[in-house]
Amino acid sequence: MRTSKLGQLLLTFNPSDWKRFVEFIDSPYFNKNDEVISLGLFLNENPDMELSKEEVFAQCYPGVPFDGQRMGYLMNYLLKLAEQFLAVERFGKDEFQNSRFTLLELSEKKLQKHYEFIKRKVDKSLDTNLYSSKLAMQRYQFAEIEMIHFSNQKVRRFDPSMQNVYDQLNNYYYLQILKYACALLSWELVVKGNFQVSTITDRLVNALIEDPPASPIIRIFLSIYKTIRTQGADGENYFDDLLKFIDRYEAEIHKDEMDEIFTYAINFGVRKIRSGKDEYTSKVLDLYRRAIDKQYLFNGGYLSHWTYTNVVKLALLQNRYEWTEAFIHDYKKYLAPKFYEDAFHFNLADLYFSRMRYNEVLDHLQHLSFSDPYYNLGSRMILIKTFYELDQMESVLSYLASFTKFLQRNKGLSSTYQQTCLNFCKLLHQILKVNSDQKKEKLIREIEQTKPLAERNWLLTTLRAQKINPVSRY
Numbered sequence: 001m002r003t004s005k006l007g008q009l010l011l012t013f014n015p016s017d018w019k020r021f022v023e024f025i026d027s028p029y030f031n032k033n034d035e036v037i038s039l040g041l042f043l044n045e046n047p048d049m050e051l052s053k054e055e056v057f058a059q060c061y062p063g064v065p066f067d068g069q070r071m072g073y074l075m076n077y078l079l080k081l082a083e084q085f086l087a088v089e090r091f092g093k094d095e096f097q098n099s100r101f102t103l104l105e106l107s108e109k110k111l112q113k114h115y116e117f118i119k120r121k122v123d124k125s126l127d128t129n130l131y132s133s134k135l136a137m138q139r140y141q142f143a144e145i146e147m148i149h150f151s152n153q154k155v156r157r158f159d160p161s162m163q164n165v166y167d168q169l170n171n172y173y174y175l176q177i178l179k180y181a182c183a184l185l186s187w188e189l190v191v192k193g194n195f196q197v198s199t200i201t202d203r204l205v206n207a208l209i210e211d212p213p214a215s216p217i218i219r220i221f222l223s224i225y226k227t228i229r230t231q232g233a234d235g236e237n238y239f240d241d242l243l244k245f246i247d248r249y250e251a252e253i254h255k256d257e258m259d260e261i262f263t264y265a266i267n268f269g270v271r272k273i274r275s276g277k278d279e280y281t282s283k284v285l286d287l288y289r290r291a292i293d294k295q296y297l298f299n300g301g302y303l304s305h306w307t308y309t310n311v312v313k314l315a316l317l318q319n320r321y322e323w324t325e326a327f328i329h330d331y332k333k334y335l336a337p338k339f340y341e342d343a344f345h346f347n348l349a350d351l352y353f354s355r356m357r358y359n360e361v362l363d364h365l366q367h368l369s370f371s372d373p374y375y376n377l378g379s380r381m382i383l384i385k386t387f388y389e390l391d392q393m394e395s396v397l398s399y400l401a402s403f404t405k406f407l408q409r410n411k412g413l414s415s416t417y418q419q420t421c422l423n424f425c426k427l428l429h430q431i432l433k434v435n436s437d438q439k440k441e442k443l444i445r446e447i448e449q450t451k452p453l454a455e456r457n458w459l460l461t462t463l464r465a466q467k468i469n470p471v472s473r474y
Contacts, residue, residue, distance in 0.1 A: 001049040001050070001053060001056060002049040004053075005079055006075045006076075006078055006079040006082065009082050009083070010047065010049065010082065011047075011048075013047065018047065020085075020089070021044075022040060024081070024085045025037055025078070025081050025085075030084065031081055033077060036077050036078050038060050039056070039060055039074050039075070039078055040078055042056065042059055042060050043056070043078075053066075053068075053075070054066050056071075057071050096122070099118055099121065099122050100145060102118055103115060103118050103119060103122070103145050103149070104145060104148065106118065107145070107148060107149040107152050108152065110152070115149065119146075123142075126139055126142060130253065130254045131215060131216055131217040131253050131254065131257070132217065132256060132257045133176060133179060133257065134256075135254070136168070136171050136175050136215075136217075137172050139168045139172070140168040140169050140171070140172040142168075143161065143164045143168040144165050144168075144169075146161040146164065147161040147162055147164075147165045170213075171213065171215055171218070174204075174213060174218050175217060175221065177201060177204065178205070178221040178222060178224075179221060179260075181197050181205075181225055182224050182225050182228060182264065184196075184197055185197060185228040186228060186267065189228075189271070197229075202229075205222060205225055205226070205229075208222055209222060209226070216248075216249035216252050216253060217249070217253050217257060219245055219249070220245045220246065220249060220253070220261055221261075223238055223239075223242040223245055224261070226238040227239045227242055227264075227268055228264070236272075239265070239268055242264075242265055243265065243283075246261065255294070258294070258296045259291070259297060262290070262296050266288060266291070269283050269284035270310075278317075281314055281318060282318065284314055285315060285318070288307065288310065289311070292307070292311070292331070298334070300336075302335060302336040303331060303335055305336070305339035305343040306374075308332075308334075308343050308347065309346070309374075312324055312327065312328060312350060313350070315327065316350065316351065316354045319354075321351065324351050325348075328344065328347050328351065332344045338371050339371050339372060341367060341368075341371075342368050342372065342375045343375075345364040345365070345367040345368055346364070346365075346368060346375050346378060346379060346382075348360075349361045349364040349382055350382060352364065353382055353385065353386060358386050358390055361382065362383075362386060365379050365383055373412075373413060374417075377407075377413075377421050380403045380406075380421075381421065381424060381455060383399060384396055384428070385455070385458060388428075388462070393432070396428075396432070400425055400429055404422065404425045407421050407422050407425070408422070416452055417452075419452055420452040420453060420454045421454055423450050423452065423453045424454040424455055424459070427443070427446070427447055427450065427459055428459060428462075430443055430446075431459065431462060431463050431466065434463070434468065435468065436468060440466070443463060444460065444464065447459050447460055447463065
């Protein structure tokens, strides 16, 4: 049963889901087939789905020879009910859509008093100064209901509903087209694919910039679009505009939208840092701090361990050691339990490496259990760097060799990150063999140009500080 479509779906149900699903299939409104009810009740008592179809059939219909066609029919029927149950559950959680369809039915039935009562409740729920794509959609759909309702009355008089639905549709359309276009452009920067933003979208954006709508969230996504779309200094100017819009409109935009907005701003700044624009480090760190303080970058109540680590990396680039240590300790409580220990000890190890407290680095690396492949790879690089700084060259060579083999054999790693680490190993190995100023200068240029590459700054600093010896350290 586990491998069947029905089994795979039901395995996602928790006890609360099962309780409501049993009530659902036992309701004559949705199901009148007693055999399907019996099958659902039995599976509720055996939710691990370990039994085969034959075993389930024998338990539900003792003494009856197994009938594959009959069992297949019952399973398919129960699967359709389970899918319908998910839709009903989702619909039941959406108060606006419930009210929306109720208003449409009341309008068609000409129940004006009932209609007005529900309409006032919807009006109140939408009466907020906050902006979001969800609210934009709801305001458009509500305006459309009002237009339909006026049309159903079949009276000839002026009514603002047509103009309102047109205006709300524009707001919703402009926002959605900008958000999807920004997402496409953003994905294009990190994933190889045939992403295309139409010339019509570009023309629309340029027209909106010439005559910007009043909606703050549309103005912000216009800036995001131009920031990603525009190269060079102009893109940086749009980024500065984006920061100003965030400062000005943050309080007017829904928290969920601010999460996405801050992510776009941070990603732009990170790309600038990687291109050598170190002045963006403080800007990105400030964006991270603001977003974390407002809990924009939290998911399910937890701070992402990636965000936690990125903040530490940026702060270390600015040599803000005391602040970094305080951040690591103060925000560890917001990490998900699965990543809590690894993120905490890995970032402390990174901090203590920067402070040249190498014994403490080794101590914290011993606590890692590698809840994420990143901690496995990152800890190996920190360990190799630590042995190098301690002048334990035999250990450096040994760990370099084993790390390289691990990377080459591990097929489950991201190809980009795998190559990032392999380049680190190759270049450090070459650093150990440098025995002339000419080779040193050539290797410096190679490190500067190699992409992708982990620990570029450390490799350059290490190579530049290394004294040339006619006999290599290798």
